[in-house]
Amino acid sequence: MAVCVAVIAKENYPLYIRSVxxxxxxxxxxxxxxxxxxxxxxxxxxxxxxADQRELYLGLLYPTEDYKVYGYVTNSKxxxxxxxxxxxxxxxxxxxxxxxxxxxxxxxDVMCNPFYNPGDAIQSRAFDSVVSGMMVQAC
Amino acid sequence: xxxxxxxDVEQKYYSDLFVYCDTDNTKxxxxxxxxxxxxxxxxLPSEVLLQITELCGATRLGHFGRSQFYIAxxxxxxxxxxxxxxxxxxxxxxxxxxxxxxxxxxxQEAKHAAMYPDSENQGLYSGIFPRPPGRVQTKKASAHExxxxxxxxxxxxxxxTSPVVSPHHSPPTSPHAWRKHKRQPSGGNVDRQPAVATAxxxxxxxxxxxxxxxxxxxxGHSSPPxxxxxxxxxxxxxxxxxxxxxxxxxxxxxxxRTVASAATTNEIQRQSSAYDDPWKITDEQRQYYINQFKTxxxxxxxxxxxxxxxxxxxxxxxPILELSHIWELSDFDKDGALxxxxxxxxxxxxxxxxxxxxxxxxxxxxxxxxxxxxxxSAEVPEPAPDxxxxxxxxxxxxxxxxxxxxxxQNWPELNQSNEDTAIVHPVPIRMTPSKIHMxxxxxxxxxxxxxxxxxxxxxxxxxxxxxxxxxxxxxxLSNTVGDGYSSSDSFTSDQEPISSVVTxxxxxxxxxxxxxxxxAPPPPPPRPHASHSRxxxxxxxxxxxxxxxxxxxxxxxxxxxxxxxxxxxxxxISCPLSTxxxxxxxxxxxxxxxxPPHCSTxxxxxxxxxxxxxxxxxxxxxxQPSEDGEKGVDGAQVEKAVEAAGPLRAVKSDGQSDERxxxxxxxxxxxxxxxxxPKPVRRRLKSEDELRxxxxxxxxxxxxxxxxxxxxxxxxxxxxKDKKAIQASIRRNxxxxxxxxxxxxELQQQLKDLLEERISLEVQLEQLRxxxxx
Numbered sequence: 001m002a003v004c005v006a007v008i009a010k011e012n013y014p015l016y017i018r019s020v021x022x023x024x025x026x027x028x029x030x031x032x033x034x035x036x037x038x039x040x041x042x043x044x045x046x047x048x049x050x051a052d053q054r055e056l057y058l059g060l061l062y063p064t065e066d067y068k069v070y071g072y073v074t075n076s077k078x079x080x081x082x083x084x085x086x087x088x089x090x091x092x093x094x095x096x097x098x099x100x101x102x103x104x105x106x107x108x109d110v111m112c113n114p115f116y117n118p119g120d121a122i123q124s125r126a127f128d129s130v131v132s133g134m135m136v137q138a139c
Numbered sequence: 140x141x142x143x144x145x146x147d148v149e150q151k152y153y154s155d156l157f158v159y160c161d162t163d164n165t166k167x168x169x170x171x172x173x174x175x176x177x178x179x180x181x182x183l184p185s186e187v188l189l190q191i192t193e194l195c196g197a198t199r200l201g202h203f204g205r206s207q208f209y210i211a212x213x214x215x216x217x218x219x220x221x222x223x224x225x226x227x228x229x230x231x232x233x234x235x236x237x238x239x240x241x242x243x244x245x246x247q248e249a250k251h252a253a254m255y256p257d258s259e260n261q262g263l264y265s266g267i268f269p270r271p272p273g274r275v276q277t278k279k280a281s282a283h284e285x286x287x288x289x290x291x292x293x294x295x296x297x298x299x300t301s302p303v304v305s306p307h308h309s310p311p312t313s314p315h316a317w318r319k320h321k322r323q324p325s326g327g328n329v330d331r332q333p334a335v336a337t338a339x340x341x342x343x344x345x346x347x348x349x350x351x352x353x354x355x356x357x358x359g360h361s362s363p364p365x366x367x368x369x370x371x372x373x374x375x376x377x378x379x380x381x382x383x384x385x386x387x388x389x390x391x392x393x394x395x396r397t398v399a400s401a402a403t404t405n406e407i408q409r410q411s412s413a414y415d416d417p418w419k420i421t422d423e424q425r426q427y428y429i430n431q432f433k434t435x436x437x438x439x440x441x442x443x444x445x446x447x448x449x450x451x452x453x454x455x456x457x458p459i460l461e462l463s464h465i466w467e468l469s470d471f472d473k474d475g476a477l478x479x480x481x482x483x484x485x486x487x488x489x490x491x492x493x494x495x496x497x498x499x500x501x502x503x504x505x506x507x508x509x510x511x512x513x514x515x516s517a518e519v520p521e522p523a524p525d526x527x528x529x530x531x532x533x534x535x536x537x538x539x540x541x542x543x544x545x546x547x548q549n550w551p552e553l554n555q556s557n558e559d560t561a562i563v564h565p566v567p568i569r570m571t572p573s574k575i576h577m578x579x580x581x582x583x584x585x586x587x588x589x590x591x592x593x594x595x596x597x598x599x600x601x602x603x604x605x606x607x608x609x610x611x612x613x614x615x616l617s618n619t620v621g622d623g624y625s626s627s628d629s630f631t632s633d634q635e636p637i638s639s640v641v642t643x644x645x646x647x648x649x650x651x652x653x654x655x656x657x658x659a660p661p662p663p664p665p666r667p668h669a670s671h672s673r674x675x676x677x678x679x680x681x682x683x684x685x686x687x688x689x690x691x692x693x694x695x696x697x698x699x700x701x702x703x704x705x706x707x708x709x710x711x712i713s714c715p716l717s718t719x720x721x722x723x724x725x726x727x728x729x730x731x732x733x734x735p736p737h738c739s740t741x742x743x744x745x746x747x748x749x750x751x752x753x754x755x756x757x758x759x760x761x762x763q764p765s766e767d768g769e770k771g772v773d774g775a776q777v778e779k780a781v782e783a784a785g786p787l788r789a790v791k792s793d794g795q796s797d798e799r800x801x802x803x804x805x806x807x808x809x810x811x812x813x814x815x816x817p818k819p820v821r822r823r824l825k826s827e828d829e830l831r832x833x834x835x836x837x838x839x840x841x842x843x844x845x846x847x848x849x850x851x852x853x854x855x856x857x858x859x860k861d862k863k864a865i866q867a868s869i870r871r872n873x874x875x876x877x878x879x880x881x882x883x884x885e886l887q888q889q890l891k892d893l894l895e896e897r898i899s900l901e902v903q904l905e906q907l908r909x910x911x912x913x
Contacts, residue, residue, distance in 0.1 A: 112475040114445030115452075115463035123460055125500065126467050 001091075001136040002099065003067060004028040004083040007107065009119060010076065012036055016122040019083075020136050032081045035061045035069045039079050042071070056104075057097050072100040080104070085136065099134050106130040152237050153209045160208070180240035181215045191215060212238050418503035420487050428483040442476035448485070455489050461498065465489060468502045480507075 004019040019028040038061040058071035072080040080103050110124045195210035216238035436443045469485035484506035
């Protein structure tokens with residue numbers, strides 16, 4: 001279960017960021033921001049390989065003592081970042097992948113909406129519900 | 140009592156109210172009950188009310204007579220307009236508005252007063268307020284006065300204020316809406332709307348008074364408000380039509396009015412019971428939506444692209460966020476385009492929202508796109524998957540049955556019905572040849588079943604990437620492999636569809652293609668070859684029996700030498716190669732079997748072969764037939780070469796370049812596995828293998844088998860040369876004998892080993908037994 005979910009646009013500004021409200025949200029925002037560096041590093045590590053050679057799921061970006069950060073990047077350079085609690089029984093990689101897949105699907109639905117301008121903040125209720133579904137049910 | 144002069148309107152109004160309060164019909168109204176309610180509805184402080192009652196003399200009388208009542212009402216009007224309560228003001232105040240009673244009635248009236256300062260007000264008021272008396276009268280009046288359609292009988296519920304109230308409630312919304320929308324003219328179909336408006340209104344007007352009946356209709360039903368706002372939504376202010384209606388309605392006779400009230404109350408009752416489905420689209424609405432759809436997309440089975448829909452709905456002046464939400468709800472298959480059903484649902488939601496109804500979180504059942512709508516439903520799902528596929532490869536449900544509302548919202552699509560149905564039954568597949576065939580057959584069977592390729596099922600494939608790709612690849616197999624059992628072909632084709640399917644799926648992980656290839660590894664070489672699945676069932680005896688008989692012309696039967704027994708196989712893969720050379724003398728089927736047993740023993744025994752000597756004899760002949768041998772697999776020539784110079788050819792080919800030999804082998808000549816010295820044979824055949832790495836499964840076997848097969852048809856032709864044929868057959872038989880002998884010895888050896896093991900185990904058991912007994 002994620003503690004924080006963020007969607008970052010190609011230009012590295014957030015389209016959507018949501019944390020479990022009980023904790024200090026600023027901390028998570030900052031974590032997500034710093035994780036972008038790691039994402040860039042991984043993305044550029046592929047080098048000359050084409051995009052479809054590149055894995056969309058980036059895996060664990062970096063672990064801290066409290067939590068782990070996972071990354072995923074789409075072919076249009078939109079990044080998804082999930083922060084999970086380390087104290088959580090370590091989620092299997094498959095679960096993280098499935099979370100990203102759901103996010104990606106939901107994001108695509110948002111994109112398909114003609115009233116959504118790419119680059120706007122994501123305000124879709126369906127997307128919200130998907131994210132809520134994978135957040136830690138603290139409250 | 141002070142004289143009281145009332146205007147006509149007031150007179151009527153007051154008399155109506157009096158009658159309304161006069162439930163006992165005694166021409167005097169008690170100070171309790173209706174009157175109290177009415178006065179409270181006037182929203183005046185109670186002291187004022189007391190004062191009024193005192194002034195009008197009711198306190199003296201103890202009840203309200205008609206005149207007292209009238210006076211009281213007038214005083215209420217005075218008080219509401221802010222004037223001090225004085226008896227003198229009763230007659231002096233001119234142009235006093237009618238007293239306003241808040242409980243619905245007067246709200247209505249007040250708003251009407253505000254909105255319709257023109258003379259229509261009078262008509263309206265008189266139209267509206269006669270309702271109570273009208274109702275009362277209809278109680279007495281016979282039903283025959285109720286001439287309007289739709290009004291079945293007299294009111295069942297005259298006394299309760301709520302029916303009276305409710306029609307008043309809804310009309311405020313409608314005039315408000317009218318007013319609002321009047322100020323929002325926007326482009327659109329002028330023609331259509333008045334037509335529609337008139338179509339809608341006349342029935343309702345005819346039934347009862349225009350606004351009254353309309354109100355009645357709207358009371359419990361969401362559609363009328365939607366109608367009128369819808370009418371005003373894109374264009375021509377309907378209010379232009381409405382005022383026209385009003386005078387006409389006002390001019391209608393009072394009987395109609397009275398009847399109208401009955402009608403409205405009836406309708407109110409009816410609609411309140413029909414309220415349970417507020418999202419239902421009425422037929423007129425649907426027709427209107429369809430017409431609107433046609434303006435954007437003339438083909439009713441086609442799609443409205445997202446951009447066009449965006450423009451259209453932006454005209455409604457709803458905030459983008461809400462429009463976005465409406466889109467989310469109504470774009471059922473998430474393809475970025477709206478079908479007719481989706482468009483109607485979206486439009487309906489927009490209209491509802493404009494009327495103040497909150498948007499639901501989920502699409503209501505009645506708005507869900509149905510398969511069966513106006514036009515051919517069969518076509519609707521089909522374009523949908525195609526469009527959906529092109530736009531978002533994974534996320535469309537071609538099937539829009541209402542049975543899967545929430546599921547389809549999230550889920551990926553699959554493209555064609557074949558694929559869908561194949562994935563509908565995701566069968567865990569193991570890539571064993573026989574199972575592949577079984578599953579192909581199964582999928583072929585299920586492929587004819589076109590029931591809902593439901594989204595959750597289709598959802599599974601993307602998640603289970605490998606499993607998904609396997610079924611899809613299998614499905615493709617089923618499509619590609621007509622005859623299910625040419626497994627060698629199917630096997631190779633396995634590889635191709637898998638990789639092709641991978642590219643089509645929305646692969647979230649780039650590793651998937653690799654994963655797939657890992658999933659479908661080449662089967663281990665020693666395994667009986669899929670291409671010979673049938674042959675695998677042939678037992679060795681038969682193959683051996685066929686071997687000796689292969690000499691005869693009818694060797695075609697044993698075209699497939701049985702698969703090599705597994706045991707010897709893993710041990711020597713190269714051995715068959717070497718034994719190929721040994722057993723080569725144009726051996727047919729026998730070679731297939733004999734090879735493996737040869738494997739183990741051949742290295743040692745090859746030099747022992749009697750044939751060996753023969754080869755050297757024919758050395759001389761190699762040069763000529765070698766050329767022939769290297770050409771196509773001409774049976775006669777090959778055979779000739781086999782007999783006479785087969786070994787020579789092999790020897791010769793040894794000397795020749797590897798490519799040639801590989802070419803020779805590749806062309807599946809029987810001559811290739813001739814009996815050159817084993818080492819050269821091995822070398823050459825190994826080079827063959829190296830050159831043919833792609834033949835994963837059983838390169839050697841296929842070589843051998845192919846060569847054997849190739850030689851077999853050539854046998855009949857050799858009959859012409861009896862002597863040589865006989866010699867060849869003798870050689871073959873000897874070869875077979877030796878092979879069998881070797882096999883026998885080997886098996887004997889294994890048997891001995893097993894027996895030894897058994898003995899040792901028994902010994903151990905006996906050692907342990909005394910302990911167990913103890």
